[in-house]
Amino acid sequence: MTSKWTDHFQQQLPEILEELRTYVEIETPTHNKQAVDQLGHLIADRFRALGCKIDTLYQPTYGDQLRIEYGDGPEQIMVLGHFDTVKELGTLVQEPWKIEDGRVYGPGTYDMKAGIIFSYFALKTIIEQQIPLQSKLVFFWNTDEEIGSVSSEKWIREEAKRSKFALVIEPAAGDGSLKTSRKGGGDFILKVKGRAAHAGNDHALGVNAIEELAHHVIAIQGFTDYDAGTTLSVGTIRGGTVSNVVPDYAEADIDVRISASSEADRITTLMHQLKPVLPGAQLIVEGGITKHPMERTAATEQLFLHAQEQALLEGFTLTERGVGGTSDGNFTADEGTPTLDGLGPVGDGAHASHEHVVIEAIPGRIAVLLRLFTSL
Numbered sequence: 001m002t003s004k005w006t007d008h009f010q011q012q013l014p015e016i017l018e019e020l021r022t023y024v025e026i027e028t029p030t031h032n033k034q035a036v037d038q039l040g041h042l043i044a045d046r047f048r049a050l051g052c053k054i055d056t057l058y059q060p061t062y063g064d065q066l067r068i069e070y071g072d073g074p075e076q077i078m079v080l081g082h083f084d085t086v087k088e089l090g091t092l093v094q095e096p097w098k099i100e101d102g103r104v105y106g107p108g109t110y111d112m113k114a115g116i117i118f119s120y121f122a123l124k125t126i127i128e129q130q131i132p133l134q135s136k137l138v139f140f141w142n143t144d145e146e147i148g149s150v151s152s153e154k155w156i157r158e159e160a161k162r163s164k165f166a167l168v169i170e171p172a173a174g175d176g177s178l179k180t181s182r183k184g185g186g187d188f189i190l191k192v193k194g195r196a197a198h199a200g201n202d203h204a205l206g207v208n209a210i211e212e213l214a215h216h217v218i219a220i221q222g223f224t225d226y227d228a229g230t231t232l233s234v235g236t237i238r239g240g241t242v243s244n245v246v247p248d249y250a251e252a253d254i255d256v257r258i259s260a261s262s263e264a265d266r267i268t269t270l271m272h273q274l275k276p277v278l279p280g281a282q283l284i285v286e287g288g289i290t291k292h293p294m295e296r297t298a299a300t301e302q303l304f305l306h307a308q309e310q311a312l313l314e315g316f317t318l319t320e321r322g323v324g325g326t327s328d329g330n331f332t333a334d335e336g337t338p339t340l341d342g343l344g345p346v347g348d349g350a351h352a353s354h355e356h357v358v359i360e361a362i363p364g365r366i367a368v369l370l371r372l373f374t375s376l
Contacts, residue, residue, distance in 0.1 A: 005367035006314045008125065016121055016362060017104060023083070023113040024106040028063070030084040030146045032233065033181070036063030039083055043141060044068075047122055050127055052139075062151050063143030070123060071136040077376050078138050078163035078337070080156065080328050081115045081170065081344070082145035083108075086351050095353055103347070103356040105257050110355045115169030116141060116361070122369040131374050135164065138158055148290060149328055156331045164376055165303060166332035167369075168204030168341040172352060173321050176361065178307060179342035180300050181322035183229065184264065184293035185257040188271050190216060191284040192239070196248035206246025206282040210239045213250040215277045220254055223270050229259025230267065256289060256326055264289040291330040296322065299338035307340060310371035314364050343369060 009016070026039040040063050044054050047068045058067040063084060087095070087107035097106040119139060126133070142152035149156060173179060192213045197206030210268055223232045225292060233256055239250025256267055267281050271285050304320050311318040329341040349355035 003314050003367065005125075005370055006363045009121065009363035009366045012121065013359070013362060015323065016117060016366075017099070017129055017359070019120075020097065020104065020114055020117050020357075021106070023117060024097055024108050025092060027087065027089050027092060028084050028108065029088045030062065030086070030144055033059070033061065033063055033091060035089060036084055036143050039062055039064055040141075040143065043083065043116065044143055046350070047123075050124055057155060059143065059151050063370070065143055065152050066139070066141040066157060067155070068141070071133045073136050076138050076163050077137040077373070078140060078159050078166045078332065079120070079373075080140050080166055080168045080332065081112055081114060081117055082142045082262055083116060084143045084146050085111070086146050095355070099359070102359050103360055105354070105356045107355060109357045110171045110345055110347040112170050112344050112348035114357050114362075115171065117365045118344060118369055119169055120124055122366050122373055125198075125370055126374060131370075133374055135148045135376055137373055138163065145328055149331070152328075156328050157199040157335050160332035160335040160337040163337055164331075166329065166337045166339040167372060168327055168329040168332070168339060169344040170327050170329070171344045172342045172346050173323060174348055175319070175321075175323040176346040177319040177342065178304060178340060179226055179323050179329070180298040180304050180340065181259070182288060182294040182326055182330055182341065183257040183259050183262070183322075183324045184291045185255065185326055186287060186289040186291065188255065188256065188285060188287040189251060189252040189253045190220070190271075190274070191283070191286065191301055192216075192249065193282040194246070194250075194278070195280055195371065197246040199244045199246055203246060207248070209247045209250040209281065212236065212276060212278045212281040213239060213252055216283070217252060219274070220271075223267060228263055230263045231257045232267070258289065259293055259322075261292045264292060277302045291326045291364065292334045294327075294330045294333035294339055297338065302339065303338045303340045306375070307343075307368060307372060310368050310375065311364070313371065314367045316369070343372075
């Protein structure tokens with residue numbers, strides 16, 4: 001038994017899918033400002049037609065950020081998402097829009113153009129049905145999430161400080177669960193300087209940068225603490241020129257994931273305490289932890305339980321889980337704003353060729369958004 005809102009959006013499903021197709025067929029790779037801004041203009045026009053206040057935050061390198069406001073009052077709810085993708089122009093040739101076996105496929109469907117469209121249709125119904133709001137809604141759609149929100153982080157954090165809750169419209173976990181915690185993380189680069197020498201004639205005069213790096217690869221992997229939810233992975237290494245020269249340079253890229261903010265200090269300290277093993281070698285440590293974890297707090301739990309109640313009114317059960325990937329929700333949580341993530345589509349294949357959204361789950365997801373928008 002479903003409520004009228006799920007039924008309402010079920011009836012609107014053809015229109016919702018057509019709008020999603022429009023968004024998907026405007027390809028938006030993060031590094032192509034012109035392409036991203038093309039979709040940004042369309043999104044702004046859609047929300048402007050609903051009577052929203054639109055602030056376009058100009059960016060010289062990336063697409064312009066969009067801050068969209070609807071409603072009045074001193075309190076606000078932040079609704080957060082992005083419309084850039086990891087897929088380059090031309091991906092549609094290999095991964096065209098298609099509907100097959102109850103799924104809609106195409107680059108950006110799942111991650112995360114559907115989430116923006118869900119928010120639009122929820123707001124559109126709120127306005128058409130004249131449903132009162134408890135708080136002002138501020139939608140922040142950014143354009144560089146896929147590369148770490150390098151130009152939008154400052155605005156996201158400022159908006160979070162003004163908001164009593166943050167709702168992140170990233171896709172749900174694979175089983176449809178909302179995301180109540182996310183690991184934080186970052187990347188370190190360990191650079192090693194040695195001394196070149198002829199590998200045959202002057203081997204003893206050389207300082208092998210690759211050998212030095214090998215000692216630290218083992219040590220760094222050992223910083224992993226599964227009980228604490230901390231992992232370090234040396235993902236790539238580079239070094240040397242030709243086999244008959246003792247290499248004078250090598251470097252490694254290290255992915256770090258943490259579940260607790262306290263681990264950021266531990267790992268940062270350990271990385272900077274690395275000392276050369278071979279006489280004459282030098283170490284340079286760059287990078288660091290760029291996103292603190294989105295930890296599950298008591299306020300997060302209450303926000304999830306509220307969302308779960310709204311889903312039950314729509315005839316289905318919402319579950320929760322923690323995930324290892326990061327999102328802009330890490331920034332809002334770091335500002336102390338109770339954050340609920342994964343409120344977007346159910347599906348699979350983010351960043352992959354099989355990216356898709358499950359169609360039958362769409363009406364219920366939008367219905368829950370409508371209820372959250374009007375009850376918080």
